[in-house]
Each structure stands twice: as C-alpha cells, then as structure tokens.
Amino acid sequence: GKGNDLVELAEAAAALEPAETARLILGLRPRRARVLLTLLDDTPSLRVLQALDPSVSDVLLDRDQQARIAKIVAKLPVEEAADFLAESPRDLVEVTLEALGQPIDLVRALDHRNETAGALMRRRLVAAPLDWTIAQVIDKIREQSDRIDRLYAVYAIDSERRLHGYLKIRDLLLLAPETQVGDVMHRDTIMVSAGMDRAEVARIADRAQLPVLPVVDSELRLLGRVTTDELRAIDRAEAEEDMKLMSGLAPDSSAADGPLRIVPRRLPWLAAGLIGSGTAAFVVGSYEDALAKAAILASLIPIVMSMAGNAGIQASTVTVQAQASGGFWIGDLGGRILREIGGALLNGLIVGILVALAIVGIGEFIPIERPFDLGLTAGLTLVAVTTQAATIGALIPVLLERLGFDPAVATGVFITTSNDVMGVLIFFLIATAVYL
Amino acid sequence: GKGNDLVELAEAAAALEPAETARLILGLRPRRARVLLTLLDDTPSLRVLQALDPSVSDVLLDRDQQARIAKIVAKLPVEEAADFLAESPRDLVEVTLEALGQPIDLVRALDHRNETAGALMRRRLVAAPLDWTIAQVIDKIREQSDRIDRLYAVYAIDSERRLHGYLKIRDLLLLAPETQVGDVMHRDTIMVSAGMDRAEVARIADRAQLPVLPVVDSELRLLGRVTTDELRAIDRAEAEEDMKLMSGLAPDSSAADGPLRIVPRRLPWLAAGLIGSGTAAFVVGSYEDALAKAAILASLIPIVMSMAGNAGIQASTVTVQAQASGGFWIGDLGGRILREIGGALLNGLIVGILVALAIVGIGEFIPIERPFDLGLTAGLTLVAVTTQAATIGALIPVLLERLGFDPAVATGVFITTSNDVMGVLIFFLIATAVYL
Incomplete structure (x- = not known):
C-alpha cells in the first residue's frame, strides 16, 4: 500500500545524501513528504531540513513535526542548534525555543544572527x-x-x-x-x-x-x-532582495507564505500603486466629455499604459543593477540619459508606426472615425510616452540613491506612479490636439 | 588649469589600488576620465580597466583609447590577454583582435570563453x-x-x-x-x-x-x-539575468548601451507587450457603446490594469525565485495556489473596499452617476482581478518550466499579456452586470 512504499522510500533515503533526499521531497505531496520525514532518524531528518529551502520546511513542518524537531534540537550543542535554527522558518524557531523554555544562551546566539558580519x-x-x-x-x-x-x-x-x-x-x-x-x-x-x-x-x-x-x-x-x-x-540574498523590492514584495516574502503573511508582505505595494493609478483615473475622468464624444479613445489606454510601464521598468532595471554592482558611472549620467532618450525614441517610433498602421488597417474592416488621425494620435503618444518613461526610469533610481533611499525599494512605486499618470496625461493632451 | 589638476590626480592615482582609481573614475565626467586614463602607465591602465565594470569601460574607451589598449594587450602572454579581453566590452575586443591581425591562438582562447565551466x-x-x-x-x-x-x-x-x-x-x-x-x-x-x-x-x-x-x-x-x-x-550573473529577463531586457543589456543597442535588446519585449495590450484594446473597443453611455468607466481602466499588473508580478517573482534557488516544492503546487488565492482575495478585498469607499466619497463632491453602483463595480472588479492575476502569476512560471522554457524569459510576456486582457475583460463583464 501507500504507507509501505514510503517505508521503502525512507530506507532508500537512508543511503542518500541529505541534499538528494531533499530533492526527492520536492517531488512529493506535503502529506507524503511529512510521513517520509517522520520515518527518518533524528540526525538525518535535521540534515534533510537543512538542505531544504526554509520556505519548504515552513510548509513541511506541521505542529507534530515541529515538536519532534524541537526535541532533536534540544540535544544539540548551543552553536549547532543556533546554526540550525538560524536557517529555519520562524515558526519552527518559535516552537523550538518555547519547548526548550527559552534558554538564554540559545536566544542570545540567535539574536546575534541578523544581517551583520557577526551574524x-x-x-x-x-x-x-x-x-x-x-x-x-x-x-x-x-x-x-x-x-x-x-x-x-x-x-x-x-x-x-x-x-x-x-x-x-x-x-x-x-x-x-x-x-x-x-x-x-x-x-x-x-x-x-x-x-x-x-x-x-x-x-x-x-x-x-x-x-x-x-x-x-x-x-x-x-x-x-x-x-x-x-x-x-x-x-x-542581496540579488533576491533587489528583485523582490522592485517587484513590490517585502524582502522576507517567500513561496511558502500563507494568506495572512501575503497581506502584510504585498498589500503596502499594491496600496502604493493606487496613488499612481488613482491619479491616472482622475486624469481620465477629467476627459469624460472627450471620451463621451470619442469612446474609441478609451481602447488606446491599455496600450499606452502597458508601453509606459514596460519601457520604464527596462530603463530602471538596468540602472538599479549597475548601482547594485557598484558599476554605475555617476559622472556619465548626462551621457546615459541621452543614450536612453535616443534608444527610447527609436523604440517608440517603431512601435508607434506599427500601432498607427494597425489602426489604419483595422479601419478598412471595422468602422473607425478618422482612422488616420487616430493612428497619428497613437503613434505620437507612444513615441512620447516611451521616451518619458525611459528617461524617468533611468533618473529615478539615481535621485533616490542621492537622497539616501534604497533605489530598489522606492523605484517600483515611483516609476509606476509616474508612468501611470504621465502616460494617460500625454495621451489625452495629444488626443485633444490631434483627434478631437 | 583643468589639465594640470588631472596630471596631479594621475600622480596621486599611481599610489592607489586599481580598484580605488576605478572608483575615482566613476565620479568624473567621461572626457576627464579619458584624460586621466591616458596619463596612467600601461600596466596600471589595464588594471584599472579590469577593476571597472565592462559597461563603464565601454563608454570610457573611445577610438584612440581602444587603439592604445590594443597595443598594450599585444605585449601580454596569450593567457593573460585572453583573461583581460574576456572581461572587456565587445568593441574593445574587436578593435584589439583587428589591430593584432586576428592571432589564431588568442581568438581560439577567447572563443572558448562562453557560458561553460571551461570558459x-x-x-x-x-x-x-x-x-x-x-x-x-x-x-x-x-x-x-x-x-x-x-x-x-x-x-x-x-x-x-x-x-x-x-x-x-x-x-x-x-x-x-x-x-x-x-x-x-x-x-x-x-x-x-x-x-x-x-x-x-x-x-x-x-x-x-x-x-x-x-x-x-x-x-x-x-x-x-x-x-x-x-x-x-x-x-x-544568473541572478542579474533572471531580473533582466523578467523586466523585459536581453541578458546582455547594460547601462552603457547606446540607442542602437537599446533597440535590439528591448524592442522584442515591448513588441511582445503589444500582444496583450492590443488584445485589451480590442476588448475595450468592443464596449465602445457602453463607454459612450458611461464614459466614467474609462477612468477605472488605469486602476484595474495597474492592480492586475502588480499582483501578477508579485506572485510570479516569488515563484521564479523559488525555482531559481532550487527550492520550489512542485509536490505542494496545489497548496501554493490555494495560499495565493487566499492572500489575493484578502488583498483584493482591502484595496477594493478602499477604492469603492473613495468613489462613493468623491461622489459627494463631484457629480458621478450612481456612485454606489460604480464603487461596487470597482470593488468587485479589484477582488476578481487581483485573484486571477495572482493565480496566473503563480502558475505560469511552473507551466513554462514544465514545457522546457526558462521561466524568467517567458514569464514577463505571458503574465502581462494575460493581465492586460483578463483585467479589462473582467472589468467590463462586471460593469455590464452591475453598472450599465
């Protein structure tokens, strides 16, 4: 039966390296993985847990397993226990310290382990x-x-x-x-x-x-x-942290997060995103009359916003990476911005012409009012939006670093806000001039 | 005068470690940095260049400087020349090989240096x-x-x-x-x-x-x-590459890229983004009549798109990082998706209620037709959009890896496309049912 093949698996696992067993566990469903872990001896189970990503152990260890591991850790010397717990999910650490009666030397050894050289x-x-x-x-x-x-x-x-x-x-x-x-x-x-x-x-x-x-x-x-x-x-850890911050995640986010951890680790960035998109909503709302006359304009909003977003992220990622590697040439900032503008103009022109031609082409089959003017509006907007987004994307991380902020933390919010607002604003200004 | 202080700087630089001189250069404008480099002796200039990021040397070395460096490299043993050139910008490598008459042993040594262990x-x-x-x-x-x-x-x-x-x-x-x-x-x-x-x-x-x-x-x-x-x-390099691919950049993109390199290294992703936003444009266009009746709906498009984009990127980044670190628990995929849905429902509810209340509140000051129904539309849409974006964001990288693709390459395009289209589609379906 199912139980038996796990016993066999556990016997086989005894001959494997802990890292091999860990990889084996990644292929099992949580319930079976938990049984396999119970079937392993004390020291091998600790080794396997150490070989697993803390985010995996976090899901793997239910209450019973946590209690068992706490007992095993209790038998270890303080340094080794601290070594193990330092790489363990927070829940396990709490349960273990609780079970051991908060031993002062272990608590102190763990407190010392934060983001410093000493740690x-x-x-x-x-x-x-x-x-x-x-x-x-x-x-x-x-x-x-x-x-x-x-x-x-x-x-x-x-x-x-x-x-x-x-x-x-x-x-x-x-x-x-x-x-x-x-x-x-x-x-x-x-x-x-x-x-x-x-x-x-x-x-x-x-x-x-x-x-x-x-x-x-x-x-x-x-x-x-x-x-x-x-x-x-x-x-x-540093590279992952940058990527998380730029994607709008708290640095301790992981794939193991349950709903109650997802909220504090993601909501702040989602809420901050509302500043930009909410302001953009006001801009669109202020052109309500224009939209009532030419509702077709609304269909260009997704294209404008997506293009601004993508061009902005491209430029800021290159900048943040150069800053992180210590290879950002601040003396060349002027040259860098000019190169960004040049590249964005070219990219914007190509995409703008493509979209303009597509609109004129679609106008042959579907009734669109003045397809040529609408295409021109889209083309001009995309050139302008791509250029502003790339410029802002290249500048904001540098400004933030100068002001003493971590560029990766703040870049995401500032750039999406600026892109959302500037994107629709530029679009409606050009649309008013060319199409309305 | 200006020239003299550079001579002094060069003399001072002679006493510094190459890495120190390199950091000094990052603070200078390109023209002055080039003069400083000329004032350094042969071996120190090579050392300083080696200490600089290739993206910086790329901007630093104009034609004259490239020719000078080529001459210095020509005097080095093949292994050392290859060591130096392997970390140099491509332009410099080409100029140097040209100047040396494409020596077969050096070309071969360099050819061998790609992304393998041998390299x-x-x-x-x-x-x-x-x-x-x-x-x-x-x-x-x-x-x-x-x-x-x-x-x-x-x-x-x-x-x-x-x-x-x-x-x-x-x-x-x-x-x-x-x-x-x-x-x-x-x-x-x-x-x-x-x-x-x-x-x-x-x-x-x-x-x-x-x-x-x-x-x-x-x-x-x-x-x-x-x-x-x-x-x-x-x-x-691996971490930077993942971050670049997810941000829609070719892996060899750098802050030194001029316009002609920016185009091939960014345009493909911008163009791919058009698939999603173009389809979203069609969805919005198909609701032209609804928009003509209630143009205010268009103002919610930026909020819906931004929320879908951010929630999707958050979920996919966590997944891609777990995959990259080898810590992704495929056996727990079902549990992971359920946790994502749970977190997204909570985040969506909180943001949805905020936006709904804001709309009802704004309706007190600005004339909005049926502010309560519009708020309800926005709230319901944000819950649905956040949930679908997080689910898709958590699933797509896993599917792509199963199909043999690099999750980081394809994730960006697939997720923005899906978010753009699903976001506006869900919005107009709910708007039609609740508001129109």
Missing part, C-alpha cells in the same frame, strides 16, 4: 599567538584537523586575542619550523567588524579578492571569520 | 603525479609560489593527466614527507566537465559545499579549476 560569522578558525613557532602552529592544526574542514589562513593574535596579521597556508609549507609567527606574518590584514552590514562585507571581499575575511570586535579582537559559503549566500 | 576555468593549479612523494609536492609548491596565489587542493594525476584524486592542503602538513600521493590521496573527487553549463557548476559547488572545483575533459584529463571568484561571478 554570518563562523567561529571555527585557527588562531596562533605571535610568539608561537611555525612548528607549534602545524601541531595545533594537526590536533584540530577533525574540527577544521577547510583552511585558508592562520590568524596571528596577541594575548588579548587582538588580530595583528595572518599567515597563508602556503607559508606553513615554505617557512622554517623554528621561525616565530610574529616575525614572518603578513601585516596587511583586511578585516571586517562584527557590526558591519552584510552587503558591505561582500563588497570588501570582492575588492580584496579574498575568499575568507576575519571578523573583529571594536577593539580589534578576533571573533571569527566569514567564509566563501557565507559570501555566496550574501550575494544571493 | 570560467583558471588554468593555474597544482597537479602532482601519483608516484610523487609529499616532499616533492611541497617542493613544487615552493617553486611555483610566486605564480599561485591561493591554494585549496593539490590534484593527483597520472601520466596522461587524468584526474585520480586530490590532497587537501592540510594533508601536506600532516603527512610524512616520504609518503606517495597515490597512496594517501582522497578518491571522492567532485569534478565538472569543461562543457557543463555555468549554472550547473554553481549548483554542484553548492551541493558539495566546495570553494573550488577541478575541470576535466571528456576523458577525465585535468584542464583547470573553477575558483570561488568564478563561482560568485556565476551566482551574480
């Missing part, structure tokens, strides 16, 4: 006092060899754990065993402070082309290191 | 024959120590360069100098083939939690390695 830091590293010899350092690495998976550098510290320099692993192979760390260490250490924003950490690692960065406190005491995995995770 | 690979690595001793390996590392900047692993190869295993750097410290590589190497080597797609390489590195992957040919001969920097570059 991303791993504590496992090799630090050597300045007066140690190379031979002593190698001995220490030997002792810790089962704890340290990857070795990039050995950090040289004084008796108060202040960071003074570092040795490359290569140095350990090349230097005489009796030389002292303090005499041969490199002093050009690039470090980050625990309170530094994660995006800044990624930028520093980039600039220095380093795979790992030591993390220090305000008195330069060595706290840990940010590794490659963390740096890649930062890059991804 | 991203660095050739510098430490490989050791199976019969070498640990002492011999350490000697080799010593010899090459000025060429190899960072060491992650030593790859064990046979006489035909086939990859058999690897040694961690830690092993070199721990093993007796006289042991043979072949006897102690790890055999669980995770490798990628040169033809593998870059996104797949990043996924493998992720799953294996490795900072560096060896690259082999079809006969398992070691060709090079993909390092952390490349992996981070892959992640970013």
Whole structure:
C-alpha cells in the first residue's frame, strides 16, 4: 500500500545524501513528504531540513513535526542548534525555543544572527599567538584537523586575542619550523567588524579578492571569520532582495507564505500603486466629455499604459543593477540619459508606426472615425510616452540613491506612479490636439 | 588649469589600488576620465580597466583609447590577454583582435570563453603525479609560489593527466614527507566537465559545499579549476539575468548601451507587450457603446490594469525565485495556489473596499452617476482581478518550466499579456452586470 512504499522510500533515503533526499521531497505531496520525514532518524531528518529551502520546511513542518524537531534540537550543542535554527522558518524557531523554555544562551546566539558580519560569522578558525613557532602552529592544526574542514589562513593574535596579521597556508609549507609567527606574518590584514552590514562585507571581499575575511570586535579582537559559503549566500540574498523590492514584495516574502503573511508582505505595494493609478483615473475622468464624444479613445489606454510601464521598468532595471554592482558611472549620467532618450525614441517610433498602421488597417474592416488621425494620435503618444518613461526610469533610481533611499525599494512605486499618470496625461493632451 | 589638476590626480592615482582609481573614475565626467586614463602607465591602465565594470569601460574607451589598449594587450602572454579581453566590452575586443591581425591562438582562447565551466576555468593549479612523494609536492609548491596565489587542493594525476584524486592542503602538513600521493590521496573527487553549463557548476559547488572545483575533459584529463571568484561571478550573473529577463531586457543589456543597442535588446519585449495590450484594446473597443453611455468607466481602466499588473508580478517573482534557488516544492503546487488565492482575495478585498469607499466619497463632491453602483463595480472588479492575476502569476512560471522554457524569459510576456486582457475583460463583464 501507500504507507509501505514510503517505508521503502525512507530506507532508500537512508543511503542518500541529505541534499538528494531533499530533492526527492520536492517531488512529493506535503502529506507524503511529512510521513517520509517522520520515518527518518533524528540526525538525518535535521540534515534533510537543512538542505531544504526554509520556505519548504515552513510548509513541511506541521505542529507534530515541529515538536519532534524541537526535541532533536534540544540535544544539540548551543552553536549547532543556533546554526540550525538560524536557517529555519520562524515558526519552527518559535516552537523550538518555547519547548526548550527559552534558554538564554540559545536566544542570545540567535539574536546575534541578523544581517551583520557577526551574524554570518563562523567561529571555527585557527588562531596562533605571535610568539608561537611555525612548528607549534602545524601541531595545533594537526590536533584540530577533525574540527577544521577547510583552511585558508592562520590568524596571528596577541594575548588579548587582538588580530595583528595572518599567515597563508602556503607559508606553513615554505617557512622554517623554528621561525616565530610574529616575525614572518603578513601585516596587511583586511578585516571586517562584527557590526558591519552584510552587503558591505561582500563588497570588501570582492575588492580584496579574498575568499575568507576575519571578523573583529571594536577593539580589534578576533571573533571569527566569514567564509566563501557565507559570501555566496550574501550575494544571493542581496540579488533576491533587489528583485523582490522592485517587484513590490517585502524582502522576507517567500513561496511558502500563507494568506495572512501575503497581506502584510504585498498589500503596502499594491496600496502604493493606487496613488499612481488613482491619479491616472482622475486624469481620465477629467476627459469624460472627450471620451463621451470619442469612446474609441478609451481602447488606446491599455496600450499606452502597458508601453509606459514596460519601457520604464527596462530603463530602471538596468540602472538599479549597475548601482547594485557598484558599476554605475555617476559622472556619465548626462551621457546615459541621452543614450536612453535616443534608444527610447527609436523604440517608440517603431512601435508607434506599427500601432498607427494597425489602426489604419483595422479601419478598412471595422468602422473607425478618422482612422488616420487616430493612428497619428497613437503613434505620437507612444513615441512620447516611451521616451518619458525611459528617461524617468533611468533618473529615478539615481535621485533616490542621492537622497539616501534604497533605489530598489522606492523605484517600483515611483516609476509606476509616474508612468501611470504621465502616460494617460500625454495621451489625452495629444488626443485633444490631434483627434478631437 | 583643468589639465594640470588631472596630471596631479594621475600622480596621486599611481599610489592607489586599481580598484580605488576605478572608483575615482566613476565620479568624473567621461572626457576627464579619458584624460586621466591616458596619463596612467600601461600596466596600471589595464588594471584599472579590469577593476571597472565592462559597461563603464565601454563608454570610457573611445577610438584612440581602444587603439592604445590594443597595443598594450599585444605585449601580454596569450593567457593573460585572453583573461583581460574576456572581461572587456565587445568593441574593445574587436578593435584589439583587428589591430593584432586576428592571432589564431588568442581568438581560439577567447572563443572558448562562453557560458561553460571551461570558459570560467583558471588554468593555474597544482597537479602532482601519483608516484610523487609529499616532499616533492611541497617542493613544487615552493617553486611555483610566486605564480599561485591561493591554494585549496593539490590534484593527483597520472601520466596522461587524468584526474585520480586530490590532497587537501592540510594533508601536506600532516603527512610524512616520504609518503606517495597515490597512496594517501582522497578518491571522492567532485569534478565538472569543461562543457557543463555555468549554472550547473554553481549548483554542484553548492551541493558539495566546495570553494573550488577541478575541470576535466571528456576523458577525465585535468584542464583547470573553477575558483570561488568564478563561482560568485556565476551566482551574480544568473541572478542579474533572471531580473533582466523578467523586466523585459536581453541578458546582455547594460547601462552603457547606446540607442542602437537599446533597440535590439528591448524592442522584442515591448513588441511582445503589444500582444496583450492590443488584445485589451480590442476588448475595450468592443464596449465602445457602453463607454459612450458611461464614459466614467474609462477612468477605472488605469486602476484595474495597474492592480492586475502588480499582483501578477508579485506572485510570479516569488515563484521564479523559488525555482531559481532550487527550492520550489512542485509536490505542494496545489497548496501554493490555494495560499495565493487566499492572500489575493484578502488583498483584493482591502484595496477594493478602499477604492469603492473613495468613489462613493468623491461622489459627494463631484457629480458621478450612481456612485454606489460604480464603487461596487470597482470593488468587485479589484477582488476578481487581483485573484486571477495572482493565480496566473503563480502558475505560469511552473507551466513554462514544465514545457522546457526558462521561466524568467517567458514569464514577463505571458503574465502581462494575460493581465492586460483578463483585467479589462473582467472589468467590463462586471460593469455590464452591475453598472450599465
């Protein structure tokens, strides 16, 4: 029966890597996936959960499963429990902390994990006092060899754990065993402070082309290191966040969100969109008499609005990406706007001519009043609207950044508002002049 | 005068890191930036260009500068020239190859650099024959120590360069100098083939939690390695590409694009947008009589279209991101759609009630015919439109992926088309029933 094949599946899963089991789960329906998870042993279930996206575990873990996981986590050392919970959905974290009676050390370890360098830091590293010899350092690495998976550098510290320099692993192979760390260490250490924003950490690692960065406190005491995995995770989180903000989503939105989370994470942007479209509605409403005379004009509103929206998003996305990668040439802003206007004029002309010809062509089959004038209205409007939308789209992220806002957050709202309003306004101004 | 302060700036720049000079250039106007670049020595100018985003170099390098850079590149070894050109704007590459007389080895090295593992690979690595001793390996590392900047692993190869295993750097410290590589190497080597797609390489590195992957040919001969920097570059390129495709931009679009590049890189999506908005125009046109009677209805078109567009993009972005991170739970598709519908109903209700109340309120000051019925029309439409847009937005990326398309490419066009058409259609159906 159905239950039996899941038992077989669980037995098969025991031989798989956690990541493989996780991928297997993505193909199962939630109810069957939950049964499979129950059939796994304690440690494998944690590993599988860690390999799953938190948004998936969020849906996967019902009350019973959460309680079971809480019990497993309770047996882990604080650092490991914090590691696991830091990547877990919020519900599971709350249930677990509740079940454990809010242990102060775990709560504190978790509180520390936010968007700073300290939050991303791993504590496992090799630090050597300045007066140690190379031979002593190698001995220490030997002792810790089962704890340290990857070795990039050995950090040289004084008796108060202040960071003074570092040795490359290569140095350990090349230097005489009796030389002292303090005499041969490199002093050009690039470090980050625990309170530094994660995006800044990624930028520093980039600039220095380093795979790992030591993390220090305000008195330069060595706290840990940010590794490659963390740096890649930062890059991804930042890119995803930009994309979410530009699409009108709160940064913590996910595919697991239920209705009660969808509302706070999306409604603010939908409501903000009403500012633009509501104003556009007023503009259209103020031309009610014109529309009563020539209702056909209303049919062009979707084309005008869609074109303005698309041209604006194209221009702003290019700008926001250049800003995010640190490659935005502010000195070339004038040139950039001119290039945008040039490209938008060409695109607008091509689309405008297409639509104008289509209107004149349709006028041959369906009775349209003065199809040539209507086509001219549409063509001129599309050129003007595309150009204004691209210009505004290229300018607004730069202005917002200058004013100290995150361009990605605000761009969406400002650009759709401006496009909605300017689009219909330009359209009715041209229509009044050419068609009415 | 102006020229003199640039000379001073160039002298100051000589003492800066290339990345610092690059950031300095981003603050200058293009003409002054070009003069500054001319004032730098050969090697520093190349380094600064490498530190700049290719989109910036593209604008920075005029004909004269391109010719100068071509001459500098001509003096470099093939590998280094290819490294430099691979990260350069296409114009510069063409001018340089032209000036060098299309040297076959450089052209071939560049041809090889596309979106595969082979393209991203660095050739510098430490490989050791199976019969070498640990002492011999350490000697080799010593010899090459000025060429190899960072060491992650030593790859064990046979006489035909086939990859058999690897040694961690830690092993070199721990093993007796006289042991043979072949006897102690790890055999669980995770490798990628040169033809593998870059996104797949990043996924493998992720799953294996490795900072560096060896690259082999079809006969398992070691060709090079993909390092952390490349992996981070892959992640970013993939994330940027998704964002561009969803915003209706070709993947190679940049802030440096001039009008003639903007057209091919944006026009296809603008034209595709016409399918949806053109069909919507037909829908509106077919209600011409209704609009002639109640032109006020036209003023609601912007609100309906904007709401449908925003709700659709929100739902599709969440889905596309989950797909891109490999965290999309296909088995939970039914649950996901139900959650989307639930959230959309709530958001639609809130926005719908707001707009309905606004219309009734405005009716107190401005003469609107039957404001209550118009408000009801708007409210009902917004609930329906938000719900259909969110449902379609959550479903389309999944369908497209099933059919073998890149969800990010096609999502934008499909969703805007569906939103434009369904939005006005639902609106006029409800308006006909409630208001007319």
